[in-house]
Amino acid sequence: MASASLKLSIALTCALLLSSACHGLQVGYYKKSCPRVEAIVRDEVKKFVYKNAGIGAGLIRMFFHDCFVEGCDASVLLDPTSANPQPEKLSPPNFPSLRGFEAIDAAKDAVEKACPGVVSCADIVAFAGRDAAYFLSRMTVKINMPAGRLDGRISNFTEALSNLPPPFFNITQLIASFAAKGLDTEDMVVLSGAHTIGVSHCSSFVSDRLAVPSDINTALAGILRRQCPANPTPANDPTVHQDVVTPNALDNQYYKNVLAHKVLFTSDAALLTTPTTTQMVLDNANIRGLWEDKFKKAMVKMGAIGVKTGNQGEIRRNCRVVNRY
Numbered sequence: 001m002a003s004a005s006l007k008l009s010i011a012l013t014c015a016l017l018l019s020s021a022c023h024g025l026q027v028g029y030y031k032k033s034c035p036r037v038e039a040i041v042r043d044e045v046k047k048f049v050y051k052n053a054g055i056g057a058g059l060i061r062m063f064f065h066d067c068f069v070e071g072c073d074a075s076v077l078l079d080p081t082s083a084n085p086q087p088e089k090l091s092p093p094n095f096p097s098l099r100g101f102e103a104i105d106a107a108k109d110a111v112e113k114a115c116p117g118v119v120s121c122a123d124i125v126a127f128a129g130r131d132a133a134y135f136l137s138r139m140t141v142k143i144n145m146p147a148g149r150l151d152g153r154i155s156n157f158t159e160a161l162s163n164l165p166p167p168f169f170n171i172t173q174l175i176a177s178f179a180a181k182g183l184d185t186e187d188m189v190v191l192s193g194a195h196t197i198g199v200s201h202c203s204s205f206v207s208d209r210l211a212v213p214s215d216i217n218t219a220l221a222g223i224l225r226r227q228c229p230a231n232p233t234p235a236n237d238p239t240v241h242q243d244v245v246t247p248n249a250l251d252n253q254y255y256k257n258v259l260a261h262k263v264l265f266t267s268d269a270a271l272l273t274t275p276t277t278t279q280m281v282l283d284n285a286n287i288r289g290l291w292e293d294k295f296k297k298a299m300v301k302m303g304a305i306g307v308k309t310g311n312q313g314e315i316r317r318n319c320r321v322v323n324r325y
Helices: 002-017 037-051 053-068 101-114 121-136 157-163 171-179 185-196 206-210 218-227 253-259 266-272 275-286 290-302
Strands: 199-201 239-241
Touching: 037 053, 037 101, 037 121, 053 101, 053 121, 053 185, 053 290, 101 121, 121 290, 171 185, 171 266, 185 253, 185 266, 185 275, 185 290, 206 218, 206 266, 253 266, 253 275, 266 275, 275 290
Parallel strands: none
Antiparallel strands: 199 239
């Protein structure tokens, strides 16, 4: 009876906390099997980020987009094949905007040379997102990222469309989208802060922020109208910085931009449409170090979504294709 009560207690704790340990993830997971893996990935990410900060932004976004579709299983990395001509990476939320694939390839190649067949691509994506955050934050965001994920074998175009929250979502839709992944309202607000880096295609915001009345800052709207066509097309769809103040720094400037109505997306502006989320924005904007601490925790929590273990997954030899046995 006592044993049954203990099991129930553990199950309830896992459900309430979404603890990484409950998903078989551990910090230092490869300590014995591939002790240098995290240093190897960090070195490769550093090379790419220092050449182009946008790749770092892409790696953080890749981690988010991977975890929200089929769980954190590197399904976003799979290339099209004759058997699966439309994987996640070709879906509109990812193509052509998602960047960083070459950095993952380089990291995987380097890891395979050191420890063949040991480290999953899913864990490399998680490490790369963590390391990009570290370098882009001027080494202030230090995340203890657990590992132990396996790579998935399924990658579906339509799943990306149905699981990734688009930039035109309102606050109710955003909260529901994150709740479906086990993330709460604060996680949503905190992870939105990653919009402090990177760029966006004009097509992601022109129709609902510039072409119709919105709360966007008048001066910013004028700048964007000079940078973006009135009707973006695949052949004419420029990119603009998401944060014009500190475009290459992972910091809390995003929240200051939200308060000043200097953000691109409806989903960004939506954070000011409820008292609860407005207060979160105010706190993240004004309390030194608060957002950075919350971002570390939210990244780890997100990294535990839908983790595959045992027969559910594999360790790919090539991150772009499933293994052939």
